[in-house]
Amino acid sequence: MSSLTSSSSSTSSDESTTDSEKNLRLSDIGSKNDNSDSLSQKQLKPAFKRAKIKKLKSSDQFHALFRKNLRLQKRSKKSNCCVGFVALFVVFLIYMMQLLTNRYLNSDREEETDPKKYEFDLLDTMNLPFSSEDNDSILGTFQQRLSQILTTSSYLREEYDLHATFLTDEEDMDSLEDLLYETYNENDDKLVSGFYMNSMGLDVSSKKELDYKVYYNGSGSNSAMGFQRTTHSDLGQTIYIPAIVNLINRAAFAKVWEDSDLNGTVDTTYGYNLKGPDIRVGLKDFPTTDGENKFDLVLVVQPFYYTFLVHFLLPVFMIIIVYEKENKLVDIMIMFGLKMKVYWSVNYFFNFTIYMFLILVFYIAGYALEFRFFIQNNFLAHSILFILWGFSMVSFGFFLSTLFRKVRMASLIGYFLVIILTLVSNLVWDNIIDSKGTGTKALCMFLPSFAIYSGIKVLSDHSSLTVEGFKFSNFNTSSEGLGMQYLMLFADTILYLLFTGYLYSVLPSTGGKKSPLFFLNPKAYKKFFRDLKKKKKNNQDDYSDEEQSQEMYSDDDFELNEDPRGENIPEDVERERQRVINNNDPIRMINLYKVYKGQDGNPDVNAVNCLTLGIKLNECFGILGPNGAGKTTSVNILSGLFPATSGTAKICGFDIKKEMSQVHSIMSVCPQHDILWDDQTGEETLKFYARMHGYKNKELVKKVSKTLNEVGLYNDRKKLIKEYSGGMKRRISVACALITNPKVIFLDEPTTGLDPASKRQVWDVIRKARQEKSIILTTHSMEEADSLCDRIGIMANGILRTIGESQELKSRYGKGFKLMVHCNAEDDEKVKNFIKKTFPNANEMNSLAGTSNFEVPSDEVVLSEVFQILEEQKNDLGILDWGISQTTLEEVFHEITRIAEGQAQLEI
Numbered sequence: 001m002s003s004l005t006s007s008s009s010s011t012s013s014d015e016s017t018t019d020s021e022k023n024l025r026l027s028d029i030g031s032k033n034d035n036s037d038s039l040s041q042k043q044l045k046p047a048f049k050r051a052k053i054k055k056l057k058s059s060d061q062f063h064a065l066f067r068k069n070l071r072l073q074k075r076s077k078k079s080n081c082c083v084g085f086v087a088l089f090v091v092f093l094i095y096m097m098q099l100l101t102n103r104y105l106n107s108d109r110e111e112e113t114d115p116k117k118y119e120f121d122l123l124d125t126m127n128l129p130f131s132s133e134d135n136d137s138i139l140g141t142f143q144q145r146l147s148q149i150l151t152t153s154s155y156l157r158e159e160y161d162l163h164a165t166f167l168t169d170e171e172d173m174d175s176l177e178d179l180l181y182e183t184y185n186e187n188d189d190k191l192v193s194g195f196y197m198n199s200m201g202l203d204v205s206s207k208k209e210l211d212y213k214v215y216y217n218g219s220g221s222n223s224a225m226g227f228q229r230t231t232h233s234d235l236g237q238t239i240y241i242p243a244i245v246n247l248i249n250r251a252a253f254a255k256v257w258e259d260s261d262l263n264g265t266v267d268t269t270y271g272y273n274l275k276g277p278d279i280r281v282g283l284k285d286f287p288t289t290d291g292e293n294k295f296d297l298v299l300v301v302q303p304f305y306y307t308f309l310v311h312f313l314l315p316v317f318m319i320i321i322v323y324e325k326e327n328k329l330v331d332i333m334i335m336f337g338l339k340m341k342v343y344w345s346v347n348y349f350f351n352f353t354i355y356m357f358l359i360l361v362f363y364i365a366g367y368a369l370e371f372r373f374f375i376q377n378n379f380l381a382h383s384i385l386f387i388l389w390g391f392s393m394v395s396f397g398f399f400l401s402t403l404f405r406k407v408r409m410a411s412l413i414g415y416f417l418v419i420i421l422t423l424v425s426n427l428v429w430d431n432i433i434d435s436k437g438t439g440t441k442a443l444c445m446f447l448p449s450f451a452i453y454s455g456i457k458v459l460s461d462h463s464s465l466t467v468e469g470f471k472f473s474n475f476n477t478s479s480e481g482l483g484m485q486y487l488m489l490f491a492d493t494i495l496y497l498l499f500t501g502y503l504y505s506v507l508p509s510t511g512g513k514k515s516p517l518f519f520l521n522p523k524a525y526k527k528f529f530r531d532l533k534k535k536k537k538n539n540q541d542d543y544s545d546e547e548q549s550q551e552m553y554s555d556d557d558f559e560l561n562e563d564p565r566g567e568n569i570p571e572d573v574e575r576e577r578q579r580v581i582n583n584n585d586p587i588r589m590i591n592l593y594k595v596y597k598g599q600d601g602n603p604d605v606n607a608v609n610c611l612t613l614g615i616k617l618n619e620c621f622g623i624l625g626p627n628g629a630g631k632t633t634s635v636n637i638l639s640g641l642f643p644a645t646s647g648t649a650k651i652c653g654f655d656i657k658k659e660m661s662q663v664h665s666i667m668s669v670c671p672q673h674d675i676l677w678d679d680q681t682g683e684e685t686l687k688f689y690a691r692m693h694g695y696k697n698k699e700l701v702k703k704v705s706k707t708l709n710e711v712g713l714y715n716d717r718k719k720l721i722k723e724y725s726g727g728m729k730r731r732i733s734v735a736c737a738l739i740t741n742p743k744v745i746f747l748d749e750p751t752t753g754l755d756p757a758s759k760r761q762v763w764d765v766i767r768k769a770r771q772e773k774s775i776i777l778t779t780h781s782m783e784e785a786d787s788l789c790d791r792i793g794i795m796a797n798g799i800l801r802t803i804g805e806s807q808e809l810k811s812r813y814g815k816g817f818k819l820m821v822h823c824n825a826e827d828d829e830k831v832k833n834f835i836k837k838t839f840p841n842a843n844e845m846n847s848l849a850g851t852s853n854f855e856v857p858s859d860e861v862v863l864s865e866v867f868q869i870l871e872e873q874k875n876d877l878g879i880l881d882w883g884i885s886q887t888t889l890e891e892v893f894h895e896i897t898r899i900a901e902g903q904a905q906l907e908i
C-alpha cells in the first residue's frame with residue numbers, strides 16, 4: 001500500500017507516461033493485493049525512479065569533522081602533555097648545552113661573528129732596556145727593524161700566513177680587517193694573523209713609545225701561534241699574548257741591540273734597572289674559532305634532538321587514524337554519508353595544524369633562547385624545511401596507519417619507530433650515506449627521516465660559532481645546500497599519499513571490504529578505472545543540482561535467479577519475492593548471499609542465503625531470528641559494511657554494489673554495538689552527525705535538543721559518552737540514526753539493554769520516525785516486533801523462513817486459541833465435559849487443581865460467542881475464572897525455528 005503511495009506521488013508530476021511506468025503502476029496495484037498473480041521476470045522489466053537525494057556538502061562535512069577532531073584532541077590531555085613535555089625537554093636540553101658550551105668550553109670567546117665589533121682588548125707593554133734619553137732613536141730603530149721583519153720575512157709569511165700592513169688612517173685599517181677575515185674564513189688551517197702599524201704610533205718624539213696592533217688567531221694549535229705567559233707591566237697581572245708577537249718583538253729587539261752602539265751603556269742587569277721606551281702591543285682576536293679545537297656540544301647533539309622532536313608526532317598521527325579504524329568509527333561515519341576524500345583531507349589538515357603548533361612553540365622557544373640554529377640561519381631556509389617535513393610526516397603517518405588495526409600496536413610500534421628512525425637517520429647518514437654520491441643520497445631520502453635529518457644537519461653545521469649561517473645566496477653553489485632535501489620531502493609527501501590510498505583499498509578494513517591488488521591483475525586495474533569513470537559520471541548526474549533529478553533506472557543489474565529452495569519455497573516468501581521483483585520499494589534485496597570464509601579449518605558460513613525482501617515506504621519491517629540467523633549480516637550488507645557475496649540490493653534506486661556513496665547519503669544506522677567517541681558528550685555526538693548533514697545554527701540546536709528530548713537524554717546531554725550507562729549509549733545511538741532525517745534507517749537491536757520505560761520511550765520515537773521513511777529493525781524482543789513492526793520476517797540459518805504481518809503469522813503458525821478455565825475441584829469434570837462438547841476439537845493440554853488449559857483450533861472460535869457462552873454458563877458450572885488468548889508471536893517464532901532446526905538436521 002505504502003509503495004503505491006510512494007510511486008504514484010513520484011510519477012504524478014510527469015507529463016509523459018512510458019510503458020515501463022505503466023508496468024510500475026500495474027505492479028504497484030499488484031502489491032496492494034499481495035495475492036496477485038506473479039509475473040515472470042522476463043515479461044516484466046520495470047523501470048523505476050530513484051529517490052530525490054540532497055547533496056551532502058563537503059564543506060559541511062569538513063567543518064563537522066574538524067570540530068570533532070579538535071574537541072577530541074583538546075580532551076586527550078595525556079597525549080597533549082606528553083608532546084608538550086617532550087618539546088620543552090628538547091628545548092631545555094639544547095639550551096643547557098648551549099650554555100655549557102659557551103660558558104666552559106668557549107669561555108674565552110665571544111659569540112660575535114662580526115669582526116668590526118671586536119675591540120682591541122688589551123695592550124701589552126714591553127720596555128726596551130735602554131737609557132730613557134735615547135728613546136727616540138731607539139724606538140725609531142726598533143720600528144724600522146720591525147717593519148723590515150714583517151715585510152721581508154718570507155718565512156713568516158709562509159709559515160704563519162702573516163699579513164703585515166703599514167697604514168696611515170682608520171679606513172685602511174678597515175680594509176686590512178676585511179682582508180684578514182676573508183683570508184681567515186677561506187683558510188683551512190686558520191693560522192692567519194695580521195699586524196697593523198698605526199702611523200700615529202710612529203710619532204715617537206712626542207709619545208716616547210711605539211704602538212702597534214696585532215690580529216691573532218687565538219685558537220691556533222700551532223705552538224708559534226699559541227699563547228705565552230707574560231706579565232703585564234701596567235696592569236701588574238699575568239696575561240697571555242700570542243707567541244708570534246713575542247717572537248717578532250724579540251727578533252726586532254735583538255737586531256736593535258746588535259746594531260746599537262748603545263749596548264755598552266747598558267748595565268748587565270739592564271732588564272731590571274733600566275726603563276727605556278715602551279713598545280705597546282694592541283691585541284685583537286679573531287671572532288670565530290677553529291672547530292677542531294673548540295668542542296661545540298650543541299652542534300654534535302642538535303641534529304639528533306631536533307630530528308627526534310620533529311618525529312615525535314608521528315605516532316600521534318597514526319593513533320588518531322587507527323583509533324577510528326579499530327572502533328569502527330570510520331565505518332559508521334561512512335554509513336552516515338562521510339566522503340573519504342573529506343575524511344583524509346580533514347585529518348591531513350588537522351594533523352598538519354597540530355604539527356605546526358608544535359613547531360611554533362619550538363620556534364618561539366628557539367628565538368627567545370637565541371638558539372644559533374634559528375638566529376644564524378636564514379629564516380626561510382629552516383621554515384621551508386620544517387614545513388615540508390610536516391607535509392611528508394603526515395603522509396608517512398597515514399601510510400603507516402594503514403598497516404595497523406589496533407591502537408595499542410600502532411602506538412607501541414609508533415613510539416618505537418620515532419626512536420629507531422631518529423637513531424638510524426643519525427648513525428646511518430653520518431657514517432654511511434653522507435659520504436656517498438647524490439644519487440644514493442636522494443634514494444635514501446625516500447625514507448623521509450633521512451631527508452629531514454640531513455637538512456637539519458646542514459643547518460646545524462651552519463650554526464657553528466666559526467661559520468656563517470645558511471643563506472639562500474650560497475644555496476645554489478654550496479655543496480651542502482638544501483635543494484635535495486626540499487625536493488625529496490615534497491616527493492615523499494606525494495608518494496606516501498599514493499601508498500596510503502593504495503593500501504587503504506587493498507588491505508581489508510574493519511568491515512572486510514577490500515579491492516584486488518591491481519598491479520598483479522591488469523584486467524582488474526582496467527575495470528577499476530572503468531568503474532571509477534562510471535561512478536564519476538553517476539555522481540555528476542546525481543548531483544547536477546542541489547536536488548537530484550529523478551532518473552529512471554532498470555533492474556538489469558539484479559541477478560534474478562531462482563530461489564535454491566525451488567518448489568520448497570514457502571508460499572509467503574515466494575509471494576514476497578515476486579512483489580519485490582515488480583515493485584519499487586525503497587529497500588529491495590534480491591537473492592542476497594553472504595558467505596564468510598571459514599578460518600582455521602572451519603567450514604564456510606552461509607550467513608545470508610538468497611534473501612529476497614522489500615521494505616515499503618512508511619514501513620517498519622522487523623527481522624526476527626535466533627542468534628546467528630543472519631540478521632546483522634543482512635543489515636551490514638545493506639549499510640555497506642560488508643560486500644554481499646552475490647546478489648544485490650537497491651536502496652531508493654541506488655545499487656549497493658556501485659552507488660554506495662549515494663546510499664550513504666540517504667541512510668542511517670544504529671549498529672548492534674554502540675559505535676561512539678568516548679570523549680564526546682551526547683550533545684556533541686548528535687551535533688556532529690547533524691552538521692555533516694548540513695544542519696546549522698538555530699536549526700541545528702533545535703534539532704539536537706528535540707532529538708535528545710525524544711530519547712530522554714536532554715538532562716544528560718553534557719555528559720561524556722564514557723560516563724553514560726549502557727542503556728544511555730543505546731539511546732544516543734538510536735538518536736544518531738534519527739537525527740540526519742534519512743530516507744532509510746537500519747536499527748540493529750536498538751533496545752537491547754534498555755529498561756522497560758526507556759524501551760517504550762524509544763519505541764515511541766521509532767513509531768513517530770517512520771513517516772516518509774523505511775525502517776528495518778532487527779530484534780530478539782517479540783513484544784517489540786509486535787508493537788512496532790508493520791511486517792515481520794523470521795530468518796533462521798540465513799534463510800527467510802516466513803514473512804507477513806504479525807497477526808497473519810500468528811494465525812498462520814499458531815495452533816488456535818488457548819482457553820483457560822479455573823473452578824473448584826469438585827466441578828472439574830463437569831467443566832471439562834462442557835468445554836469438549838462446545839469445542840469438539842479442543843485439546844486438553846494440562847489440568848491441575850481445578851485449572852485446565854485447552855488448545856482450541858481457531859476455526860472453532862468466534863470470540864464473541866465464546867464470551868457469551870462462558871459468561872452465561874459460568875455460575876451454573878461453577879467456573880471461578882476463565883480466559884482466552886491467541887497464539888503469541890513468540891510461539892510462532894519457536895515453531896519456525898523448530899522447523900528450521902529440523903530441516904538443518906535433515907541436511908546434515
Ligand SMILES: Nc1ncnc2c1ncn2[C@@H]1O[C@H](COP(=O)(O)OP(=O)(O)OP(=O)(O)O)[C@@H](O)[C@H]1O
Pocket residue numbers: 596597605606607625626627628629630631632633634672
Ligand atoms: N565476521 C564474521 N566472520 C565469520 N563468520 C561470521 C562473521 N560475522 C558473522 N558470522 C557468522 O554469520 C552467521 C550470522 O551472523 P549474524 O551476526 O548475522 O547473526 P545475527 O542473526 O545477527 O545473530 P545475533 O542475533 O546473535 O546478533 C553466524 O553463524 C555467525 O557466526
